[in-house]
Amino acid sequence: MPEEIKYTSASLTQEVIKRTVQEYAPDAITNKGGYTYVNGSLMPKALSRALSRAYRTGRIIRPGVGMTERFIESIDPMQVMSITVQQQVNIGIHTRTLRDDGKVGTPYNDGLINTNHKLIPATKPFTIPVRQINDQPLFFPRLQLETMLFDEVAETLANFFENEVNSVDSYHIAKMISYAIYRAYKAGSNAKNIITLDKDTAYDDLAMIKIINQLNAAMADGDSETELGAFRGRRQLTLRNELLGYLRSPKTGYVSNTEKGANVFYTPGFDLDESMRTGEQYRGSINGYEMYEMNSETIRNAEIWLGLEPGSLDGVLGIVSTPLSYASGGVSKKSTLLLQSTEHDGIVGFPLTKFGGAAYRQIFLIVDKNWNAPDKLRTTLAPAPVVAPKNWDSKYEPIERVLYDENGNPTGMTEILANVIAPNGDTTCSITIKVTDADGDAISNATISSNSEGATIPFTNNGDGTYQLLVRKNSVINATVSATGYTAGTINVTAKQSLDWMHPVAIVLTSPASEPTKASEPTKASEPAPAEDEIIESAGSKK
Numbered sequence: 001m002p003e004e005i006k007y008t009s010a011s012l013t014q015e016v017i018k019r020t021v022q023e024y025a026p027d028a029i030t031n032k033g034g035y036t037y038v039n040g041s042l043m044p045k046a047l048s049r050a051l052s053r054a055y056r057t058g059r060i061i062r063p064g065v066g067m068t069e070r071f072i073e074s075i076d077p078m079q080v081m082s083i084t085v086q087q088q089v090n091i092g093i094h095t096r097t098l099r100d101d102g103k104v105g106t107p108y109n110d111g112l113i114n115t116n117h118k119l120i121p122a123t124k125p126f127t128i129p130v131r132q133i134n135d136q137p138l139f140f141p142r143l144q145l146e147t148m149l150f151d152e153v154a155e156t157l158a159n160f161f162e163n164e165v166n167s168v169d170s171y172h173i174a175k176m177i178s179y180a181i182y183r184a185y186k187a188g189s190n191a192k193n194i195i196t197l198d199k200d201t202a203y204d205d206l207a208m209i210k211i212i213n214q215l216n217a218a219m220a221d222g223d224s225e226t227e228l229g230a231f232r233g234r235r236q237l238t239l240r241n242e243l244l245g246y247l248r249s250p251k252t253g254y255v256s257n258t259e260k261g262a263n264v265f266y267t268p269g270f271d272l273d274e275s276m277r278t279g280e281q282y283r284g285s286i287n288g289y290e291m292y293e294m295n296s297e298t299i300r301n302a303e304i305w306l307g308l309e310p311g312s313l314d315g316v317l318g319i320v321s322t323p324l325s326y327a328s329g330g331v332s333k334k335s336t337l338l339l340q341s342t343e344h345d346g347i348v349g350f351p352l353t354k355f356g357g358a359a360y361r362q363i364f365l366i367v368d369k370n371w372n373a374p375d376k377l378r379t380t381l382a383p384a385p386v387v388a389p390k391n392w393d394s395k396y397e398p399i400e401r402v403l404y405d406e407n408g409n410p411t412g413m414t415e416i417l418a419n420v421i422a423p424n425g426d427t428t429c430s431i432t433i434k435v436t437d438a439d440g441d442a443i444s445n446a447t448i449s450s451n452s453e454g455a456t457i458p459f460t461n462n463g464d465g466t467y468q469l470l471v472r473k474n475s476v477i478n479a480t481v482s483a484t485g486y487t488a489g490t491i492n493v494t495a496k497q498s499l500d501w502m503h504p505v506a507i508v509l510t511s512p513a514s515e516p517t518k519a520s521e522p523t524k525a526s527e528p529a530p531a532e533d534e535i536i537e538s539a540g541s542k543k
Contacts (some may be wrong), residue, residue: 002022002026002027002029003026003029003030003031003036004022004029004031005018005021005022005029005036005150006031006034006035006036007036007150007151007154009154009265011158011162011262011265012057012058012262012264012265012275012280013054013057013058013157013158013161013162013280014154014155014158015265015270016050016053016054016057016272016275016276017050017053017054017153017154017157017158018150018154019272020046020049020050020053021038021043021046021050021150021153023046024045024046024049025038025042025043025045025046027039027042028042028043028045028046029150030147035149035150035151036149036150036151037147037148037149037150038147038148038149038150038153039147040140040147040148040338040347043153043338043347044336044337044338047157047336047338047349047351048335048336048351050157051157051161051336051351052332053272053276054157054158054161054165055161055164055165055353056276056279057275057276057279057280058161058162058165058279058280058281059165059168059169059279059281060165060169060173060238060279060281060292060293060294060298061169061172061173061236061238061292061321061326061328062236062279062282062290062292063323063328064234064323065234065235065236065290065292065323066234066235066236066238066290066292066321066322066323066326067172067236067321067323067326067327067328067357068085068323068324068326068327068328069327069328069329069330070083070084070085070327070329071329071330071331071332072329072330072331072332073331073332074331074332074333077133077331077332077333077352077354080130080331080354081129081130082127082128082129082130082329082356083127083128083130083329083356084125084126084127084128085125085126085128085327085329086123086124086125086126087123087124087125087126087360088122088123088228088324089122089123089124096109096110097110098110098111099111126327126358126360128327128328128329128356128357128358129356129358130329130330130331130354130355130356131356132171132354132355132356132388133352133353133354133355134164134167134168134352134353134354134355135350135352136160136163136164136351137348137349137350138156138157138160138348138349138350138351139156139347139348140152140153140156140338140347140348140349164353166297166298166301167301168330168353168355169294169298170298170299170300170301170302170304170305171301171302171305171355171357171386172326172328172357173238173294173298173299173302173319174301174302174303174305174306174386175326175357175358175359175383175386176319176321176326176359176363177302177306177313177316177319177365177377178306178377178383178384178385178386179359179363179383180193180194180319180359180362180363180364180365181194181365181373181377181378181383181384182377182379182380182382182383182384183225183362183363184365184373185373185378185379185380186380187225192218192221193218193362193363193364193365194364194365194367195211195214195215195218195364195365195366195367196366196367196368196369197211197243197246197317197366197367197368197369198369199368199369202246202252203246203249203251203252204252205251205252206251206252207246207252207253208246208247208249208252208253208254209252209253209254211366212247212253212286212287212289215320215364215366216287216288218364219231219235219320219364223325223361223362225362226360226361228324228361231322231324231325231361232324233322233323233324234290234322234323235288235289235290235320235321235322236289236290236291236292236320236321236322237286237289237290237291237292237318237319237320238292238293238294238318238319238320238321239283239291239292239293239294239317239318239319239366240293240294240296240299240316240317240318241293241295242317243317243318243366244283244291244293247286247291248286253286254286254287260274260278260282260283260284261278261279261280261281261282261283261293262280262281264278279292281293281294289320299313299314299316304389305386305387305388306374306376306377306384306386307376307387307389308374308376309374309496310474310495310496310499312374313374314368314371315367315368315370315371315372316365316366316367316371317366317367317368318365318366319363319364319365319366320363320364320365320366321359321363321364322361324361325359325360325361325362325363326357326358326359326360326361326363327357327358327359327360328355328356328357328358329355329356329357330353330354330355330356331352331353331354331355332352332353332354333350333351333352333353336349336350336351337349337350359383428470428471428472428473429470429471429472429473429475429498429499429500429502429503430468430469430470430502430503431468431469431470431471431477431493431498431502431503431504431505432466432467432468432502432503432504432505433448433459433466433467433468433469433479433481433491433505433506433507434465434466434504434505434506434507435465435466435467435481435483435506435507435509436465436506436507436508436509437486437508437509437510437511438508438510438511441465442464442465442466443465443483443486443509444461444463444464444465445483445484446461446467446481446482446483446509447481447482447483448467448469448479448480448481449479449480449482450469450477450478450479450480451477451478452471452472452475452476452477457469457470457471457477457479471493471498472498473498473499473500474495474498474499475493475495475498476492476493476494476495476498477491477492477493477498478490478491478492479491479492479493481507481509482509483509485511486509486510486511487509487510487511487512488509489507489508489509491505491507493505
């Protein structure tokens with residue numbers, strides 16, 4: 001008789017993982033001392049299925065509701081460069097009038113027999129480049145081939161896939177926003193796909209009903225540029241919680257108590273199939289729109305995809321898409337394997353998702369009336385490109401690694417920065433300040449005086465010329481660095497820089513007696529040039 005997993009899930013993703021392991025790898029489960037352990041060598045039986053289910057449950061942009069998707073399974077994902085969907089093409093009117101009591105019908109075709117060439121409703125292939133890759137490895141640093149606590153497995157997988165889903169959905173949201181604004185500026189004063197909302201009057205009588213009516217009318221007009229009529233079928237409204245509140249308030253909008261999504265997890269008889277069908281972010285239906293909530297981190301990642309400054313998309317409150325307007329695709333390597341890793345001291349898995357998307361009909365935005373689209377998106381030539389940055393270092397998280405002596409005996413632990421995306425809940429930035437003298441030698445007796453929002457920030461002296469400040473993300477930091485025998489220097493860290501998980505800064509302190517000599521010396525070739533986005537001011541001038 002298989003043992004039952006003794007674990008209370010804290011999220012829908014964790015519950016999906018728990019049930020999948022219980023269903024497909026029951027022999028991997030062992031209970032001991034009140035805890036559940038998983039046999040690492042048997043995890044591959046359930047890992048791929050758990051990831052696939054978690055992916056389906058977590059997606060915000062739902063296939064069949066807000067997009068058309070062809071998801072292909074491939075042995076070699078590199079060989080699949082694009083997918084093809086069908087786009088309807090209307091080729092004119094295909095009705096005719098008949099002769100009636102001597103009245104002439106359609107010219108040359110007014111008899112009972114249609115002698116004209118038949119008009120056939122057609123489709124044409126629409127190719128979607130599949131260009132983006134999520135090849136994020138999964139690390140279980142302490143998982144050996146014997147056993148690991150199920151708690152750690154569930155939480156590791158849940159964190160991994162919540163970030164994976166955020167990456168994919170924020171990409172599609174970035175594509176939708178880019179295309180919508182491109183179409184709006186291309187249409188100029190005739191643009192109908194940007195619906196503005198005045199937050200000051202959002203709670204007035206029928207305010208949101210008027211917004212939805214305006215949206216309905218715009219969608220009923222169809223998309224004349226692509227010669228396509230009204231947007232029939234399912235519609236997805238991907239929205240911020242702020243807009244959801246306006247929509248559901250009495251007097252201003254619609255009274256609806258429908259709340260599915262994650263709530264299905266908290267109800268007796270939790271239905272796994274239902275959760276995968278509706279998705280975790282499903283917030284019910286209003287006036288024909290299936291609503292899915294997007295969080296601030298998703299929008300922040302969309303800004304990164306588009307190369308925009310933080311906050312550039314704050315005015316975007318909702319995005320309306322349909323399977324007729326947006327298509328996406330991907331390649332999933334289902335045969336995820338777990339391998340012993342000497343580099344990271346444990347087990348590492350290599351799932352892979354390759355994805356891309358394209359819009360071929362209008363996409364509608366609901367925006368704050370005071371919001372202006374970023375200059376980069378105001379183009380009439382083509383939508384702004386959606387490209388991953390060179391790296392996502394600010395999101396990486398350290399993992400522990402065992403240190404061994406020459407005889408192979410463990411002697412301690414160290415941290416290494418791995419390709420593991422940090423959970424969204426991280427709200428702090430670690431600022432590392434490297435302090436050296438004019439010769440490049442470390443100064444290990446410095447004092448850091450700094451404040452943020454009026455509060456003094458404590459610092460940690462690492463003893464090697466580096467110092468740590470732990471601050472809230474999006475903080476502006478002004479710090480004074482002083483040391484005996486040196487002129488004090490100042491460091492400024494911008495709000496943008498502190499949005500990262502960590503931010504390095506370097507400063508050189510000069511000795512007043514050596515300044516004239518040191519000033520004429522050339523910069524050493526070994527000294528790294530400061531990063532362009534670092535604001536480093538040295539107050540090394542004589543007083």
